Amino acid sequence: MKINKIIIGVTLILIIIYAFTFGYINKTNIETVDVTKVNNVVKSIEKEFDKQQYSISKTGEIDNLSYKVVYVDDENYNSVIFDAMKSRSTVADLTSNINNENETKLIGKVIFLIDDNQENRMKKDVIKLVTVAFLATLIIFYVIVGIIYVQILKPFAKMKRFAAKIAEGDLEFQLLMDKNNYFGAFTESFDMMREELMKAKQSEYKANISKKELVAELSHDIMTPVATIKAICELLQVKLRSEEDIKFGTSLDRNALGETAEKIEVIYNKADVIDKLISDMFHTTLEELEMLKVNITEQPSTIITQMFMGINNFEKIHFQNSVTECLIKCDPLRLGQVIDNIISNSYKYAGTEIDVRFDMNEPEKILGIKVRDYGGGVDDNELPLVCEKFYRGSQETEKKSSGSGLGLYLARQFMEGMGGTFDCYNEDGFVVEIHIKIV
Structure with missing residues (x-):
């Protein structure tokens, strides 16, 4: 309702009340004396x-x-x-x-x-008329106040509350539009602004998440080749120090081998620095992320063997049987990271031979992989915690080894994201079992 219509309507009603009152009083005459x-x-x-x-x-x-x-x-x-x-x-x-x-x-x-009765009747009639006029005016007043409240004050209060909610960051709070209130157009504009702000905030959030995921993925992906470089350096250092590799007896040959060993050590140290920096960056980024993305596709089961062979730098991985050829549901990148984390932990803490065994469960369509090392395993009290975020066991503290405490945590998260399972326990060493769904 427009404000000019309200003014015109109220004015007409007041004029009618005045005209009725004036006409009644004017036609009421006191009888004259004959x-x-x-x-x-x-x-x-x-x-x-x-x-x-x-x-x-x-x-x-x-x-x-x-x-x-x-x-x-x-x-x-x-x-x-x-x-x-x-x-x-x-x-x-x-x-x-x-x-x-x-x-x-x-x-x-x-x-x-x-005649007193005539005078009393006139008084009563006038009182009635004045009372009716007063009540009518009072009703009009309350109607006007009600219209002002409903059409102006209440919508304004809603807009004020809406602005407060938006200022607090609550972009889910909706401002419902009422075509009959005076601020209808403004209400629609404000709600459109809220929707645009929400879209912008969601876009910003998605962009930030994408950046953090990219950093986390790159960090983790870089850690794998760096770990490989370090492992190869360690292997070369062991071979160079072995007396069996020294075939030349001259001092010149020994000096050349010494220089090579020093250069390999430099490479190892620099790779270790890069590994620590990337671990710190990965640790910081993952604190703000709930989970990295997992993109499941159908892959041949033979890629699992290739993943193990790709990190068999010390030739300590031994297959107890061959994997059954089939199609599996997995994210090759994430599955490779899972296997890399398992083997890296065995290299770091056990340093023993590693056995890998495949088990096919056709009724349940599950491919099982059991990875076993023959080290000291994990303390029974710490075993339930090894897959928790940022948890590092007592062995890491004693050995002062580098790491972020995220390897097994991410491995479990990735396997669950692919619809599989991840379990670890002690049994003549440390055993990790993962189960992958087959097509």
């Missing part, structure tokens, strides 16, 4: 007085005119006359012939009484 009737009544009283003198009745009614006679000889003559005039009563002289001569004498006054 002078002729008054004179006739006075003449009748005078005639009666001439006949009966002071024995006539002092009160009576003639022609519907009530009267009262007051004689000049009465003690309260003046006060009665005064009261009559005060009450707007008609007062006429009462005269009489003296000794039947033409000369007349004032013997008193005739007071014509006012």
Whole structure:
């Protein structure tokens, strides 16, 4: 409802109330005194007085005119006359012939009484009219106040609350549009602004998550070749230090081998620095991420063997059987990271031979992989915690080995993301079992 319509409507109603009140009062008249009737009544009283003198009745009614006679000889003559005039009563002289001569004498006054009922009725009617007008005006006032509240104050309060919610960052709070309120267009604009802000915030959030995921993925992917470089360096160092590899007896040959060993050590140290920096970056990024993405595709099971062979740098991985050829549901990148984490932990903490065994469960369509090393395993009290985020066992603390405490945590997360399972336990060493769904 437009404000000009409200003003016009209220004005018309007030004019109608005023016109009705004015018209009613204007047509309400107090009955006037009929002078002729008054004179006739006075003449009748005078005639009666001439006949009966002071024995006539002092009160009576003639022609519907009530009267009262007051004689000049009465003690309260003046006060009665005064009261009559005060009450707007008609007062006429009462005269009489003296000794039947033409000369007349004032013997008193005739007071014509006012009809109190008529006056009371008028008062009541006026009171009723004023009351009705007052109530009508009051109702109009409350209606106007209600319209102002519903159309202006309440929508404004909603907009104020909406602005507060948006300022707090609650972009899910909706501002419902009412076409009948005065701020309808503004309401729609504000809600559109909220939707745009929410879209922008979601886009920003997705962009930040994508950046962090990219950093985390690159960090983890870089860690794998760096670990390989370190492993090869360690292998070369062992071979160079072996007496069996020293075939030349001259000092020149020994010096050349020494320089080679030093260069390999430099490569190893630099790779170790890179590994630590990437681990720190990966650790910081993953703190803000719930989980890295897993993209499941159908892959041949033979890629699992290739993944193990790709990290068999020390030739300590031994296959107990061949993997059954089939199609598996996995993310090759994430599965490779899982296997890399398992083998890296065995290299780091056990340093023993590693056995790999494949088990096919065709009824449940599950391919199982059991990886076993023959080290000391994990303390039974720590075993339930090794797959927790950022947890590092007592062995890592004692050996002061590098790491972020994320390897097995990510491995379990990746396997669960691919619809598989990840379990670890102690059994003549440390055993990890992973199960992958087959197509």
